[in-house]
Amino acid sequence: xxxxxxxxxxxxxxxxxAFAELFRRYRDKMYGFFRRRTANPARAEELxxxxxxxxxKAAPRFEPRALVRTWLFGIAMNLLLADRRKTAGQTFQPVxxxxxxxxxxxxxxxxxxxxxxxxTRLDEEHREILLLREYEQLxxxxxxxxxxxxxxxxxxxxxxxxxxLKDLLVPQRSPRGTxxxxx
Amino acid sequence: xxxxxxxxxxxxLMAWHDxxxxxxxxxxxxxxxxxxxxxxxxVEELRRxxxxxxxxxxxxxxxxxxARVSAALEQTPQKNALSSPSPKPRYLIPTWAWQLGGxxxxxxxxxxxxxxxxxxxxxxxxxxxxKNKDFEWPASTPTASDRVPKGGRAESGASTFSGPMIxxxxxxxxxxxxxxxxxxxxxxxxxxxxxxxxxxxxGGQSSARTLTAxxxxxxxxxxxxxxxxxxxxxxxxxxxxxxxxxQQYVDLVxxxxxxxxxxxxxxxxxxxxxxxxxxxxxxxxxxxxxxGEIERMDAQRKTLENQVAFASVRFELRExxxxxxxxxxxxxxxxxxxxxxxxxxxxxxxAIGLAEFLLNAGPTLLLWGLIFFWPVxxxxxxxxxxxx
Numbered sequence: 001x002x003x004x005x006x007x008x009x010x011x012x013x014x015x016x017x018a019f020a021e022l023f024r025r026y027r028d029k030m031y032g033f034f035r036r037r038t039a040n041p042a043r044a045e046e047l048x049x050x051x052x053x054x055x056x057k058a059a060p061r062f063e064p065r066a067l068v069r070t071w072l073f074g075i076a077m078n079l080l081l082a083d084r085r086k087t088a089g090q091t092f093q094p095v096x097x098x099x100x101x102x103x104x105x106x107x108x109x110x111x112x113x114x115x116x117x118x119x120t121r122l123d124e125e126h127r128e129i130l131l132l133r134e135y136e137q138l139x140x141x142x143x144x145x146x147x148x149x150x151x152x153x154x155x156x157x158x159x160x161x162x163x164x165l166k167d168l169l170v171p172q173r174s175p176r177g178t179x180x181x182x183x
Numbered sequence: 184x185x186x187x188x189x190x191x192x193x194x195x196l197m198a199w200h201d202x203x204x205x206x207x208x209x210x211x212x213x214x215x216x217x218x219x220x221x222x223x224x225x226v227e228e229l230r231r232x233x234x235x236x237x238x239x240x241x242x243x244x245x246x247x248x249x250a251r252v253s254a255a256l257e258q259t260p261q262k263n264a265l266s267s268p269s270p271k272p273r274y275l276i277p278t279w280a281w282q283l284g285g286x287x288x289x290x291x292x293x294x295x296x297x298x299x300x301x302x303x304x305x306x307x308x309x310x311x312x313x314k315n316k317d318f319e320w321p322a323s324t325p326t327a328s329d330r331v332p333k334g335g336r337a338e339s340g341a342s343t344f345s346g347p348m349i350x351x352x353x354x355x356x357x358x359x360x361x362x363x364x365x366x367x368x369x370x371x372x373x374x375x376x377x378x379x380x381x382x383x384x385x386g387g388q389s390s391a392r393t394l395t396a397x398x399x400x401x402x403x404x405x406x407x408x409x410x411x412x413x414x415x416x417x418x419x420x421x422x423x424x425x426x427x428x429x430q431q432y433v434d435l436v437x438x439x440x441x442x443x444x445x446x447x448x449x450x451x452x453x454x455x456x457x458x459x460x461x462x463x464x465x466x467x468x469x470x471x472x473x474x475g476e477i478e479r480m481d482a483q484r485k486t487l488e489n490q491v492a493f494a495s496v497r498f499e500l501r502e503x504x505x506x507x508x509x510x511x512x513x514x515x516x517x518x519x520x521x522x523x524x525x526x527x528x529x530x531x532x533x534a535i536g537l538a539e540f541l542l543n544a545g546p547t548l549l550l551w552g553l554i555f556f557w558p559v560x561x562x563x564x565x566x567x568x569x570x571x
Contacts, residue, residue, distance in 0.1 A: 016256055023252055031244030045248050052252045056259065111238035119239075133201070134236045140203050150570055155203075159194045166232050 004068035011059050019059065023052055026072055033076050033136060038083070047083060051076045070142045073132075077146055118168035126161035133158055189222075191215050196222055200229050282558055289554065348429040348487065351402055351494035353409055359416030362392050362502035369394075369500060372411050376404040381495070387502065394500040405494040412498060419501070432487050439480045446473045 002010075002018075004025070010018035030051050034044035054075050062071060119127055132138045132146065140158070144151045191212055198204050199212040216222045359365035373380065378400030387393040400408050413421070449470045456463050513521070 016259060019256055019259075020253075023249075023256075027244045027248060031248060032241045035241040036239070041245075045245055048244065048248055049251050053255050056252070056255055111235065112240070115236055115239040130236075134233060140198070140201070145568070148564075148567065150567070155194050155198060159197050162197065162229060162232050165236075166228055169232065169235050 005064055008059055008062050008068055009064070012062070019056060022055075022068070026069075027052075029136065030072070030076060033073070034080065036131060036135060037080055043083070047076070047079050050079055054079070066145075067142070070138070070145055073136060073138065073142075074146055114169065118165055121168055122161055122164055126157055126164065129154055129157050130161040130165065191219075191222060193225060196225055197229055200226050278561075282561065285558070347427055348432045348491045349402075350426045350428055350487075350490045351405060352424045352426070352497075353405065353494065354420070354422045354497045354499075355409065355412055355418070356420040356499045356501065357412065357416040358419050358501045358503050360503045362394075362500070365415045365500055366394060368415050369396075369412065369498065372408060373398060373400070376408040377401055378404070378408060378493075378496075391504045392502040394498075396498045396500075398496040398498055399493040400496060402492055402494045405496065409496065412496075415500070416503075428487055428491070432484070432491075435480055435484050435487070439477060439484060442473055442477045442480065446470060446477060449473065 002021070004022060007018040007022045011022070027048070030048040031044060034047040034051075035041060038044045038047065051072065055072055058075070062068070119130070122130065128147065129143055132143045133140075138146070140151050140154050143149075143158075144154045147154070149157075195204070195208075196212065196216070199209055199216075202209075204212060216226060357365070378398050381397040381399050383394070383396040385392065385394045398408075409421075409423075449466055453463065453466050453470065456466070512518075
């Protein structure tokens with residue numbers, strides 16, 4: 001299988017198909033990246049598009065020293081931060097209301113909603129590292145490069161984030177007994 | 184789990200769970216987990232958290248996402264990349280080489296700016312020393328008034344001065360503790376050296392008096408007087424100027440001589456008059472005009488000679504300020520008002536000073552900031568990456 005880096009090199013040599021293949025590989029990942037971090041699906045789609053357009057523009061200057069995956073998520077992260085600055089924190093919407101509404105009618109809010117609710121309760125710096133590790137499957141070194149942090153810091157923050165999340169996810173199994181089968 | 188004495192750190196256990204350890208270390212941790220219930224429990228917890236997080240799945244990207252990206256990709260000319268230089272050769276020269284080149288270029292610019300200045304100052308020094316070589320300074324006559332140019336004054340035999348004509352002017356500011364004693368000493372010294380006061384004025388309050396005088400002293404005594412005046416108190420400032428007027432003097436003397444010859448010839452014509460009365464009157468008018476010129480030039484010559492013979496010293500004597508005990512201190516209101524005025528003045532001065540500093544140094548700081556920002560940022564990032 002052709003690696004991502006080889007695809008970019010082929011694109012640099014003039015192959016449009018190589019970039020199209022790269023796009024196919026990452027379109028859902030990029031959309032997922034923004035979807036989990038923005039409240040609006042349409043905005044997530046726009047940002048994913050912008051990421052690929054920026055990558056298309058920057059690909060001729062791509063240096064093979066870095067992984068394409070890290071490079072793409074780097075572009076995405078920059079766009080996300082710029083978007084957050086513009087929208088001034090209207091990004092990670094709390095979902096407590098949705099959870100409470102579901103529980104009010106004695107309905108299982110659903111595992112996904114529980115997870116989202118727990119994630120909103122984490123610190124920003126812990127949440128971002130946890131998301132990059134769990135959903136984008138980035139290595140510690142890649143996260144460190146992306147967030148400009150030392151690897152050890154990433155490791156310790158990730159550990160704290162997981163421990164905090166473990167505690168936050170406990171209530172869904174205990175208080176009412178109705179949500180025990182979420183997993 | 185007691186994680187101070189436990190052989191495996193909890194974070195390391197998590198790194199093992201994430202596949203982030205080296206093969207050797209991972210094997211060690213795996214062996215430990217098999218025999219340690221606490222570690223196994225933690226790993227299970229981490230797995231459970233990951234599994235719970237996996238419950239949040241987002242829908243696949245909508246098909247509309249493809250449209251714009253495909254359109255942009257279509258607009259990318261396929262041959263463009265082929266015809267344009269491949270990006271690889273751009274990195275044949277590594278980034279550090281560019282940075283090094285940039286620093287070298289910067290140094291070259293600095294050298295290119297500073298070397299012409301150095302050369303200019305050296306050239307002017309050489310020119311000054313070449314100019315000095317035209318003169319011969321007799322070692323036995325250190326005073327400036329005795330300096331004789333090598334081939335300078337042979338033709339000025341008409342004048343009464345045989346050396347170069349130099350008008351010397353000096354300035355001296357002296358601060359003395361005992362004003363009255365210093366003033367007496369100054370007057371005594373002036374008499375001793377045969378000088379006189381051309382102008383004198385005094386001023387100041389009782390605790391900070393000043394005396395300003397213009398002295399005239401024979402040129403050959405000036406250096407001695409100057410040296411002794413400096414001993415009166417603490418010298419706060421001094422300066423000397425020597426203006427050479429040899430050319431002007433020689434020219435004046437020559438014109439004077441010619442005018443005298445003309446006057447003599449006109450007098451002879453008048454003595455042997457044979458013409459009409461009108462001609463006689465014309466000759467007399469001419470004699471009067473020449474006589475006037477002679478008088479004027481003679482006065483100029485005398486003034487020049489006087490200026491050369493007597494050096495001019497501007498002497499300023501200041502009494503050292505001594506704070507006096509004020510028996511009637513100002514009222515509290517006055518003091519408060521004065522303090523407010525002083526405070527306002529001080530604040531204004533500070534604000535203006537700050538603005539001046541920013542205007543003065545701002546562009547330079549900005550320039551150096553712009554030059555060094557990117558290299559420092561790059562190095563800083565590399566260091567951080569290396570530390571990570």
